Amino acid sequence: MADDRNKVLFVDDEENVLRSLRRMFVDEDIEILTAVSGREGLALLKENEVAVIVSDQRMPEMSGFEFLEKSMRIAPDAVRIVLTGYADVSAAISAINKGGVYRYLTKPWNDNEFVITILNSIERYSLVKENKRLTALTRQQNEELKQWSAKLEKYVQKQALDLKKQNAELKELNECLKGNLRDFISAFANLIELRDKSVSSHSGNVAVLSAEMARRRGLADADIDTITIAAQLHDIGKIGISDIVLLKNPAHMTPEENAEYRTHSVRGQSAVDSLEDLREAGVLIRHHHEWFNGKGFPDRLREKGIPEGSRIIALADQFDRMMHGYTTHSVKNVLEAMRALLGTRFDPELFPLLVETATERYSSHGLAGMETAAGIEAELPLLELLPGMVIARDISSGTGVLLLSKGTVLNEQNISALKRSFHIDPSKTGIYVRPSRK
Incomplete structure (x- = not known):
């Protein structure tokens, strides 16, 4: 069965540090990955979806900042944390300001604070992923609504619709x-x-x-x-x-x-x-x-x-x-x-x-x-219609023939014609009117 636990990658050139980090999370529902170099860490990132990346700053061949910068191309959504000594704090802050690094932790660290930081980072990663999922879902629903709307517009107003409007600007479509x-x-x-x-x-x-x-x-x-x-x-x-x-x-x-x-x-x-x-x-x-x-x-x-x-x-x-x-x-x-x-x-x-x-x-x-x-607007019986009232909704015969359009002002002639039509082909819907226009 697939392991759905969140993964955290620790990169440090000292094996004893990695063992210590692994022991800290033995009781947490997290899969721990470790690497002793930036190169090994990049290889693990290509094979695993990692939520949090924690790297020591001072490593041979590739520094922590260099590794974290390269990791962004492989795991852009992962939360990046750098481990640094007190002497390197200024460099760590600079890395944060330049982007890519979420925060830094100093050596030696407080175990409880360290665990809380990692758990908070996992939550941050999960929120980012969920936000992207919801954004994609909303975009898909909006696209479906646009397609439905275009079809409806063509059906309802097919005589007035110009096919060239399909290429109209986004403002017009909105x-x-x-x-x-x-x-x-x-x-x-x-x-x-x-x-x-x-x-x-x-x-x-x-x-x-x-x-x-x-x-x-x-x-x-x-x-x-x-x-x-x-x-x-x-x-x-x-x-x-x-x-x-x-x-x-x-x-x-x-x-x-x-x-x-x-x-x-x-x-x-x-x-x-x-x-x-x-x-x-x-x-x-x-x-x-x-x-x-x-x-x-x-x-x-x-x-x-x-x-x-x-x-x-x-x-x-x-x-x-x-x-x-x-x-x-x-x-x-x-x-x-x-x-x-x-x-x-x-x-x-x-x-x-x-x-x-x-x-x-x-x-x-x-x-x-x-x-x-x-x-x-109010629904009235046919016999209570009076000249001057305004049709609030389209009126159709029982077989679907449009008799009077919404907005039509009633007069003696169209009321009489409506009565004749209803006698022959009674409507299945009510007659909705608004008061006479002043």
Whole structure:
């Protein structure tokens, strides 16, 4: 069976020193290699993957510094340490400053300090190797994402795509990737709502409210973008929750069902963590069910220990859930109900941001409230469509024919045509609209 222990190479022209060094590590899970010259040490490096190289400075034929410099070409990631007498300390420091040598140890040495130094060096070597592995993995994932994005762009916009754009500059490609990432996020947000049709448009509404609250808070654009993404995907972990649990009010769940439900915020973070650009959003997703008094989940964080973005999303999430689907709930009533939870569930300092945002964007819930709910989309029955409303998502017939594109402003003519089309070939998806444009 292969020996997976880390290897340490000691190079010294004195055999008794090498024997002493070997004895020091007899109880450690380390494979010790020894060489009596720089030439022999280089030969061992060619045959073994070595984590740490320790060389005496004063050796015949090849000095320790010369050996360590040559070793860099064979084992560039190995941690290099030079053994030197007190008289050679200045030369050792010079070697460290010039590069290649991690540190020096003086003769005679303290055995305990020597062992600790070697063990720390092995850990440093392992961290460097792991960092390189993760960097290579990230590079591979980014390359796969670029390839997927290019194919998607060609499929969706094939008539407008110019084949010469495949040779465009990296900056242009990065902009395309950002746009595709936004589409990817929107697609996942829509997928979440397929699990629970009672909260259609919830993710989009929470994103709009959270983004506006973050702007009023004066946060940086990058932080606002992260909060918006996290708000869109805050319920993504529910995709893995059973329908029986998902359709229940948490207050009516059994202990087992409640335990399963409480996993969704952690699952949400895990779902986006493989994409480096979404990792900060993943942290906000994880903590959007934490309570201000520390009684939330999953980590029972409290007060300012909860990320600010998570505290913002928690307010927007609860507000839209209380408004969504209840025509008798006014903005005022919902805000008053939430006010009673300040200091326990929600951050009192951030609540005024919700009051300002919600008051401006809603007058009352439902169709009447849409006139002031700028940016909020809602799913409506065909018979409730009115001229001036804006289509929020593409509308297709049951057989997949595009009837109205996102952004289309409804009028009497296209509403009438839509009714005829639905009579012949009913759509299998809902009709999502935004309020009329002013």
